[in-house]
Amino acid sequence: MDAIDVIRAKRDGAELTPAQIDWAVAAYTRGEVAEEQMSALAMAILLNGMSRAEVSRWTQAMIDSGERMEWSALDRPTTDKHSTGGVGDKITLPLAPAVAACGAAVPQLSGRGLGHTGGTLDKLESIPGWRASLSTAEMLAVLRGTGAVVCAAGGGLAPADRKLYALRDVTGTVESIPLIASSIMSKKIAEGTGALVLDVKVGSGAFMKTAGDARELAETMVAIGADHGVRTVALLTAMDRPLGNAVGNAVEVAESVEVLAGGGPADVVELTVALGREMLAAAGMEGAKDPADALRDGSAMDVWNRMIAAQGGDPRAPLPVAREAHELTAPSSGVLTRLDAFGVGVAAWRLGAGRARKEDPVSFGAGIVCHAKPGDKVVAGQPLLSLYADDVARFPRALEALEGAVEIAEDGAADLPPLIIDRVS
Structure with a gap:
């Protein structure tokens, strides 16, 4: 097979054959297809799209580039959640223990933050001693002992996706919905979970700015899940304002612990419970304990404490605190009608809570509390x-990011979409 023929076919709007897709992904992973050739193919996919059959086969080819995990040794069904990322999105932290407390196993491979969106691993690494890197045997041991594990994906999981993701980032092809969907789903299917719930964010602080684009992405991913035998459902959720009150790393862990203790912000609790119920239903556990009860009765907190300790962390240790603080006050009285998620996310990033490059360190204590x-x-x-x-030198640029992010009206009300906008199954 020849890379140029595959590029020309997609450039001219043809549907790629399974053989063409299998060869292109495998050859690129081996280094036999040049970076500039895969760049051209990715751009052709962005411009001309992919059919359901193409996206499904492309996803399978990326799965086949590496290992596939499986959890048949567990005595409970597996279910997982993936979020497309947002500002203040700490839902995994209370959700995984809550769902585990209801009887499911939650093997969650998570990532780090980049730009204005936070990363689950960065948040958890603010807990003294906690470690993100586990072998498959260690993951299985934690799952058996606690019911939930949150850790980094190993290098053997969908290596084709890791290579292609880096290429898309520098070639203007990140926005391709078929490539986004196959990137997410190849890793989640290779993770070996039996059921998957997708939290597709919509709004200024999300990757998908409009409900139409978010729905297209959700429908594409749900179809991929169905084609690969993974029961998949998606919720479209609002990301025009930060989720919860805390944005950062340690501050989000502290807020998550409040939720696990039966309190916390109403929106974080609402989304945790909604996603938890969807995860249990997708796993065929409709009659299981309700996640809201697991948060109220302390059983989710018990799982959290065991899960953190099993990964080397001390759940009772003091969390990092930043050395400097600055308050932004209301310029006038009235109703807060807007608190832009993107502006708050960029401000937290500039304070040190996020990173511009994957290799950059983060400040665990940096962040914002609303x-x-x-x-x-x-x-x-x-x-x-x-x-x-x-460092106080970080405040001026963070405040610049917040210019225009806050709006106060003398009277009236905020025009807000509901937290949960739609469901796709």
Whole structure:
């Protein structure tokens, strides 16, 4: 087979054959297809799209490039959640223990933050001693002992995707929905879970800015799951404002612990419970304990403490605290009508909570705590946001990111979409 023939076929709008897809992905992974040739193919896919059959086969080819995990040794069904990323999205932290407390096994491979969106592993690594890298045997041991594990994906899982993702990042092809969907689903299917719930974010702080694009991505991923025998459902959820009150690493862990203790912000609790119920239903466990009860009765907190300890962390150790703080106050009285998720996310990133490159370190104590959310009444001079950083020199650029992110109206109400916008199955 020849790379140029495959590129020309997709360039001219043809549907790639299974043999062409299998060869192109495998040859690129082996280094036999040049970077510039795969760049051309990715651009042709972005411009001309892919059919359901093509996306499904492309996903399978990426799965086949590496190992596939399996959890048949467990005595309970497996189920997992994937979020497309947002600002303040700490849902995995209370969700995995809550679902495990209801009887399912949750093997979750998570990632690190990049740019304005946070990463689950960065948040958890703010807990003293906790480690993200586990072998498959260690993952199985943690799952058997606690019911949930959250860790980094090993290098053997869908290596074709890792190579292609880096290429898309520098060739203007990140936005291709077939390539986004196959990237996410190849890793999740290779992870070996029996059921999957997708949290597809919509809004300024999300990758998908419109409900239409988010729905197309959700439908594509749900179809891939169905084609590969993984029961998959998706929720479209709002990311026009931060999720919860805390944005950062340690501050989000602290908020997650509040949720696990039966409190915490209402939106974080609502989404945790909704996703948990979907995960249990997808795993065929409709009659299981309700995740809301697991949060209320302390059983989710028990799983959290065991899970963190099993990965070397001390769940009772003090969390890192930034050395410096700055308060942004309300410029006038009225109703907070807008708190832009993207602006808050960029500000937290500039404070040190995120990274510009994958190899950059993060500050575990840096971040933002919101004291008011859209719809709340505020009084001039009251604290709206508390900013935390290890270096005061970071505050000016963070404040620049917040210019225009806050709007207060003398009267009226915030025009907000519901937290859960739609469901795709």
